[in-house]
Structure formats: structure tokens, C-alpha cells
Amino acid sequence: MAALVVGHKNPDTDTIVSAIAVADLMSKRGVEAKAVAQGPAVPETLFVLDKFGLSQPEVVSGVAGQKVILVDHSDLAQAPADLKDAEVIAIVDHHKLGDVTTSSPLLMWVWPAGCTGTVIKAMYDFYGIEIPKNIAGGLLCAILSDTVIFKSPTTTEDDKKAVEALAKIAGVSDVQALGMEMFKVKSAVDGVPAKELVFRDYKDFDMNGKKVGIGQLEMIDISMLDKVKGDLAAEIAAVKADGRHSVFLLLTDIMKEGSEMLICSEDAGIVEKAFGVKGDKSVWLPKVMSRKKDVVPKFEAAFKG
Amino acid sequence: MAALVVGHKNPDTDTIVSAIAVADLMSKRGVEAKAVAQGPAVPETLFVLDKFGLSQPEVVSGVAGQKVILVDHSDLAQAPADLKDAEVIAIVDHHKLGDVTTSSPLLMWVWPAGCTGTVIKAMYDFYGIEIPKNIAGGLLCAILSDTVIFKSPTTTEDDKKAVEALAKIAGVSDVQALGMEMFKVKSAVDGVPAKELVFRDYKDFDMNGKKVGIGQLEMIDISMLDKVKGDLAAEIAAVKADGRHSVFLLLTDIMKEGSEMLICSEDAGIVEKAFGVKGDKSVWLPKVMSRKKDVVPKFEAAFKG
Missing domain, CATH: 3.10.310.20 (DHHA2 domain)
Structure with a gap:
């Protein structure tokens, strides 16, 4: 049974793209894995998925009895409610360490970076696995989103280096323009409740x-x-x-x-x-x-x- | 002020050597760090420190007000009692995820491996920092100790590969003999309360x-x-x-x-x-x-x- 890779509640671009990327990476490392989400993608994320030809992960209501890989969070409040009945085998994150605990040893890639996407870029490099072009585009947008195109104080040198490398793989020549295009989609609020x-x-x-x-x-x-x-x-x-x-x-x-x-x-x-x-x-x-x-x-x- | 690198209570060889190695590694990455311990080294560890010319870390009773790097644990029960008054900036471990939480993003290297030493070997490689010969010897012994010379079911392929590479750096030709020598020291109980x-x-x-x-x-x-x-x-x-x-x-x-x-x-x-x-x-x-x-x-x- 494939491990479920799941991000936090109210998924943003980083959480959705990170789930897709980690599922790809883990599957290629021999750990069958499937990206899922705790809710539908928001307009910004739909723009990114569409732009790079990625599929929206299936929305799941629970993870009981499954192997789970958490991305972009380590807090129980942001995890599926039935996480206690699942087995967390890995966590990939860039937040403060939350209150998730496990009963077995696990793999954790956690960096004080601006975005989980930056950590995942390093994981692909570390394990010697090539980043697919469409996933590189998604990770690139996740970093631009989380760092507000490098304006957020959470931005690190690692984020900037990852964006540079990912842009090459994804064939994006103007990173700034892509970021602004994405934030314009995010800024559209007309008619939204x-x-x-x-x-x-x-x-x-x-x-x-x-x-x-x-x-x-x-x-x-x-x-x-x-x-x-x-x-x-x-x-x-x-x-x-x-x-x-x-x-x-x-x-x-x-x-x-x-x-x-x-x-x-x-x-x-x-x-x-x-x-x-x-x-x-x-x-x-x-x-x-x-x-x-x-x-x-x-x-x-x-x-x- | 140097960050304190500290392992668990009742320190074993992995906890002591990991503190020494991570302090070396972090300092070389530009984060001044000092190895400390929550208690004195046991005979097995003293044998290892002596064999490879490493110094026993200073024993500290508290870490309040300091930056702290935890090695070989992530449980409050095994951490210094005043950890809540310190800032945990990194965790390097190979156990299940415990109940330590942080209020800021941090660096975590956690693997489901047999020994923290195996994770640290990978960290040196990832950051492109050469492992000093004496620290390689210490890490090698930590892995042999934690995996009971590969007989423990916690042993992974990563542990075996790390031992192979560390033995070369440390100039150890017979890993099995070194392990048995170490466990003989550990087995000496005459006159011990x-x-x-x-x-x-x-x-x-x-x-x-x-x-x-x-x-x-x-x-x-x-x-x-x-x-x-x-x-x-x-x-x-x-x-x-x-x-x-x-x-x-x-x-x-x-x-x-x-x-x-x-x-x-x-x-x-x-x-x-x-x-x-x-x-x-x-x-x-x-x-x-x-x-x-x-x-x-x-x-x-x-x-x-």
C-alpha cells in the first residue's frame, strides 16, 4: 500500500507541490508513495499546477491505518485528525518543530529555510535523483510563493540558490515575472466569499x-x-x-x-x-x-x- | 556565545561522540558550537575517546538561556530539565520523534538508521566538510556500539556503508576486532556497583x-x-x-x-x-x-x- 504524502490543512502551493514532489522522490527511492491533500487547491495553486501540467492531489478525509509522510508541517493541529492511528514514516518541513511524535524511527528533512520546496530540491540532489521538469516548475513557484518573491524575512540563501537551479531545469527565464503573474492570480478576490x-x-x-x-x-x-x-x-x-x-x-x-x-x-x-x-x-x-x-x-x- | 551540543541523559558512546562531531561540523559551517554532556563518559566511551585522542565533553547541569543542538534524542525526558528555557536550533538523531517542540524553524537531520553517527557521516559529506581522523574513529565506534557490531536489528545498509568509509578515514583495518575490543571493555563489571x-x-x-x-x-x-x-x-x-x-x-x-x-x-x-x-x-x-x-x-x- 502506497504511503500517503500529505501537507497541512487549508493547503497552499508549497504544501500541494511538496506532496507531489516528495511522492515522486520517495517512489523513485523505492518507497511507493502517493500525494494527497486535506482540501482543494486554491486559485494560486491551480494556476501553478496548470502552468506546469501537474495534477491536483486527491483530497482525503483521513489517514488511519496508513503509512504517512508529512510535508510542510509537524503540528497535530494542522495534520489529519486521525494521524494518531497512522504511522508517520517521514517528515519534510521548514517550520518550527511541532507536537507530532512517532513510535518508530523515521526520516526527517527539516531546514530553517523559506520553503519546503527548497528542502526537497536538496533531497533530490542528495539522493542523486533527477528532478522532473514539471515538478521543478512547481517547486520553483512554491518557493516564490512562500518567500513572497524573496521579500519575506523568511527568505534564505538556500531558497535563492534553489530557485536559480530549479528555473534552469523548468526552463523559466524570468523568475520575477512568473512570481508576479502568480501573485496577481492570488490577489483576485472579486466574487470570492x-x-x-x-x-x-x-x-x-x-x-x-x-x-x-x-x-x-x-x-x-x-x-x-x-x-x-x-x-x-x-x-x-x-x-x-x-x-x-x-x-x-x-x-x-x-x-x-x-x-x-x-x-x-x-x-x-x-x-x-x-x-x-x-x-x-x-x-x-x-x-x-x-x-x-x-x-x-x-x-x-x-x-x- | 557558542551553541551547546548535548546528547541524552546517561550518555553512551553515540551520544558523546555525536556531540563532539556535530560541534566540529557546525563550527566549520560557521555556527560556533561546543560539545557538552549530561553526565560523565562510561568505560566503553572512555576507551573510545582514549583510543582516538578525543577529549571528554564538559558535564553541564543546565542549558537555560543558551542555543542548543540536541543529538541522539528528541524527548524532553532525556533532555536537560531546563531545555524549555533554551533555544533548540538543530536536532541530529536516529530515534522515534519525541516531544521536544521549538518556537522557531530549525535544522533537523533525523534518519531511521542504527546510529546518530551514521547521520553525521552523511552531514559531513553533504556539507562538503572533511571528517577529522580522530572524529572518524569515534563515529566508527559509535556505530559499532549502537548496532552491536551489526548484530542489532536496528542495523541498516547506511550504517554498514558509513563504517566502511569511516574505517578508511580513521585508518582502522579490522573493524570486527575493534568492536570486540570495545565490547570487552563494556562487559567488564567486576567491582562496579x-x-x-x-x-x-x-x-x-x-x-x-x-x-x-x-x-x-x-x-x-x-x-x-x-x-x-x-x-x-x-x-x-x-x-x-x-x-x-x-x-x-x-x-x-x-x-x-x-x-x-x-x-x-x-x-x-x-x-x-x-x-x-x-x-x-x-x-x-x-x-x-x-x-x-x-x-x-x-x-x-x-x-x-
Whole structure:
């Protein structure tokens, strides 16, 4: 039975492409593996899959009784709910180490890089396996997406080197143009329900025992969101009401290089405590581009003490 | 300030040598690092350090406020007690994934291999850094120790390949003879207090909420333990009385390829449930060589249901 390669909930481009690439790589190493996902691909990812001729992974609701390879996460909150009844045989990731544990030794490739795609590029090289052209294109886009075309503070030299090498394999001559084309697709919000926007790239965290949700929308220009901002605020209030202490939504402006954060929390002072900026319903946070690097650690510290 | 590279409690040869090697490797990659240990080296390890001219790492009682690289474990129970007040920047290991978590992305090299030393050999190769001759000798012995000269079921092809390459670098022509010499040192128990023998290679586990201790002595011939067996039984009873549900001591016979297990548990049926062999104070378990592979998973399953 093929091992299932699965990324996190609310899959983004990195999670979907990483599942496809790791399934390819592991199968070629003799470990039969199949890419799956915990949800459908978002428009940005569909653009990438279509551009490079990759198939959308099958959406699965559970993994019980299966061998599983986790990509792009190591937190139980972001893994399939029945992961405890599966056997995790490998993890490929670029986040902080989460609370997944195993009962047997496993393979882990985890780097403090901007994208899981960068780690996977290194794995192909390490195991001496050629990267298929279409997968190289997908990994390239995953890195451009996660690093916001190298503008995110999570970007590392490894990410840049991987993009350079992957662009050659995929036959992409203008990486910047490809990145902008992808982010334009991501920025198209006309007619998209507010709920879908909030959950497009949304993660729940356990912060000192409190359930905290943080969503993020990365836009070429966040003024495109002006007319739906009221709906987004109402939507995060509904998400918070569903058993959460706080829900935050980052509206990240790629060109202005900062984020407006919509706030809905039981603790009126938590954002000021975390960022030193006062705000009731929303604040502008200059230079804040990365949920992982700029936002989560600050909230974690603020919730701790 | 140098990052501290630290292995598990009750350090064995793999944990000590891995700390030394990873400190060397990371320092050469530009991350200043220093090998430390949670306890003094055991006789086997002292033999290895002396044979290859390596220094015993400084014993530290805490790591609070420091950057830390964990080697050979990822369980809080086996890490320094104040690890929560330190920043884990990397983990190099070959065990099941434990409950250490981090608040920032990190580097992880974790393989399902027989020894952390095998993973470190691959790291040197991957980063293009030459392995110093003395460290190659230490890593070689770590692998021979952890795999019981390839007799343990945890042994992988990667371990064998690493030993072959490391032996060349270290100038060791007869790997088997070196292994036997090392295990003879390990088997010398005359005049050693029973308590020291129990804790020589001892680990506590959380099994379904119960604290379970498992020690292991690997001997060329376990009949050498006949005259101290009563003392060992008394000692594990004392360890159990100190807040544990069960304590087991494996007396592993390298030549006979099996283990006698001394038993002290609140659940008289747990050993039969785990291994299908009845025994009150002790049982003989043929082919059981590895605590990690042959023993821990079976107890975990037995304690679960």
C-alpha cells in the first residue's frame, strides 16, 4: 500500500507541490508513495499546477491505518485528525518543530529555510535523483510563493540558490515575472466569499493553552480588499465565536511591504503587547510579511507572559 | 556565545561522540558550537575517546538561556530539565520523534538508521566538510556500539556503508576486532556497583501516562553477570519505588543474540502481553537485541491497550 504524502490543512502551493514532489522522490527511492491533500487547491495553486501540467492531489478525509509522510508541517493541529492511528514514516518541513511524535524511527528533512520546496530540491540532489521538469516548475513557484518573491524575512540563501537551479531545469527565464503573474492570480478576490478568503491560508495555533487562529492574504495591493473589509471582519468574528480566544487576519501588501492586521480577540491589549502598536479592530504593521517569522513568535511571547 | 551540543541523559558512546562531531561540523559551517554532556563518559566511551585522542565533553547541569543542538534524542525526558528555557536550533538523531517542540524553524537531520553517527557521516559529506581522523574513529565506534557490531536489528545498509568509509578515514583495518575490543571493555563489571550498571544505559519513557524505565547492559557473555544478578534485581526495585510504574533491565548477550530481561512492574502481566512470554522476575527473550526496536514499541503497544 502506497504511503500517503500529505501537507497541512487549508493547503497552499508549497504544501500541494511538496506532496507531489516528495511522492515522486520517495517512489523513485523505492518507497511507493502517493500525494494527497486535506482540501482543494486554491486559485494560486491551480494556476501553478496548470502552468506546469501537474495534477491536483486527491483530497482525503483521513489517514488511519496508513503509512504517512508529512510535508510542510509537524503540528497535530494542522495534520489529519486521525494521524494518531497512522504511522508517520517521514517528515519534510521548514517550520518550527511541532507536537507530532512517532513510535518508530523515521526520516526527517527539516531546514530553517523559506520553503519546503527548497528542502526537497536538496533531497533530490542528495539522493542523486533527477528532478522532473514539471515538478521543478512547481517547486520553483512554491518557493516564490512562500518567500513572497524573496521579500519575506523568511527568505534564505538556500531558497535563492534553489530557485536559480530549479528555473534552469523548468526552463523559466524570468523568475520575477512568473512570481508576479502568480501573485496577481492570488490577489483576485472579486466574487470570492469572505469565508473563503479568511480560510485561504489559515492556521490554528495553541498559544499557552489558548486557541488562536491566524489567516493571511498576500496581495499585490491590499486596497483591492477595501470593499470586502467589513465582511472579512464579520467573518473572523464568527470564526472566533467558534471556540477561539483570538482570530487575526493579515492583509499583506507585497508592494508596500507590510501588513494590515484585522483583530478579533478576548484580550484587547494582546496586539499592543505583541507588536507595540495600538489598535482596536485593525493595525498597520510595517515590514510584517511573514506569519511564521514576524507574527507567530511575537504572539507566542505575548500570550506566555 | 557558542551553541551547546548535548546528547541524552546517561550518555553512551553515540551520544558523546555525536556531540563532539556535530560541534566540529557546525563550527566549520560557521555556527560556533561546543560539545557538552549530561553526565560523565562510561568505560566503553572512555576507551573510545582514549583510543582516538578525543577529549571528554564538559558535564553541564543546565542549558537555560543558551542555543542548543540536541543529538541522539528528541524527548524532553532525556533532555536537560531546563531545555524549555533554551533555544533548540538543530536536532541530529536516529530515534522515534519525541516531544521536544521549538518556537522557531530549525535544522533537523533525523534518519531511521542504527546510529546518530551514521547521520553525521552523511552531514559531513553533504556539507562538503572533511571528517577529522580522530572524529572518524569515534563515529566508527559509535556505530559499532549502537548496532552491536551489526548484530542489532536496528542495523541498516547506511550504517554498514558509513563504517566502511569511516574505517578508511580513521585508518582502522579490522573493524570486527575493534568492536570486540570495545565490547570487552563494556562487559567488564567486576567491582562496579549494581546501581552504576543499571544506569549505565538507562532511559525513562512515558508509556500511556505511566513512567517506565528500561536499562540495558550489552555483554560478550551475560553469565559474567550471574553473581550480581540479585543486586541488579534489588537495584531496579529501588528505581521503581522512586515513582515509576515499571523498571526493566535488559541483559543482552551479544554472542547468544538475545536478552534476559529482569522485571519489576506493578502489572504482573505486562511482559507476557508485550512479548508473549511468561515470566515473574525475569525472562529470556531470544533475538531481542535492541531496546529501541525490539523492546520499546512492544511495551508501548502493551501499555496502550
